[in-house]
Every structure is written in C-alpha cells, then in structure tokens.
Amino acid sequence: MLRKLLISLALIIAGATAANAQKTELSFSYGAYTQMDASDMHDGWKHVNNAWGALNVGVNFRVTPNIWIGPSYTFSSTTTKGGPEHSSIAYHAVMLNGRYHYYRNSIVTLYGKLGLGVEFSHMQPRGDDSYTKSYCAFQIVPVGAEVGINRSLSMFGELGYGAQGLLQVGLKIRL
Secondary structure, three states: OHHHHHHHHHHHHHHHHOOOOOOEEEEEEEEEOOHHHHOOOOOOOOOEOOOOOEEEEEEEEEEEOOEEEEEEEEEEEEEEOOOOOOOEEEEEEEEEEEEEEEEEOOOEEEEEEEEEEEEEEEEEOOOOOOEEEEEEEEEEEEEEEEEEOOOOEEEEEEEEEEOOOOEEEEEEEEO
C-alpha cells in the first residue's frame, strides 16, 4: 500500500514539474488541534493528552494558474498522563495536497485545499518495545487565505480539518 502511494506521488510530482509555466513554492506552517487529537490514532491507548499542534512543510507546484499540487510532511507528538505507564507517541503524516484558488485580487487570494495520505503513529510505551501503526491522513480546507508580502514571500491562514490542523498559519516562499 505505502509503496503504491509513494510511486503514485512520484509520478504526480514528475508530471507537475514538466508543466509549462510551472512555479514552485515551499510552505512552512503550524497547525492547532489535529486529526490525531480528534480521532483515535493512538492504537486505543487510554489517557492520551492532546498534542501541542503540528509542524508542516510542503512543496507545491503550479499546474495551471489556479491549481497547485504537491507533497507535504507533518510532525506532531503527545504523551499519556503521568504515572508509571507514562508513554510517548510521535505522529508523522505524508500527504499529497491539491489547492484551488477560487478568488484573487491585488491583496488576497482565497483558496480551498484537499490532502490525502498516510499517518504513522510511532508508539513508545514505557517498559516495552516501540511499534508503529498507520492510519489514513487527510486535510480538508474550505477556506484558506494568502497575502503576499513581496514577490517571493507570502503569509497564509487556513481553516479546515485534518492532520495539518484545524487552524493553520504559516509562510510560503516562491522559488
């Protein structure tokens, strides 16, 4: 399953890089309250604290003037409540994202975004061997806004749900 996902991702990226008038951007963001907190992506462990949020990094390629696609990586972690069974969980999500710009003026660009991929929960129980569980990761963003600071740097905010967070803020660097 993972092998097929990675091969598909590589083919999509290769197709996107071959597109005419293609531009590339890097995005860095922080997202609050993730899919991992809202659903049981911790193998049924009891007394799991909410994670501190998520750090996200992505590369996006412009396919058409209004459509961007690219992969992203998300990291988050949490612990269980204290005591003798105090343990840690690290979340790693890899997704392919698609973004559609549906409104643009001289100041702001509004867009929607969908992402789909896999999330790996690295379980680290105290006094036992670590193991990894995988889950479906997604990101649904009906409202995202981007404001350009200059030609190569912009800031953005997104309101949605998924592995990258309910509320996400960050920077995009156009290359």
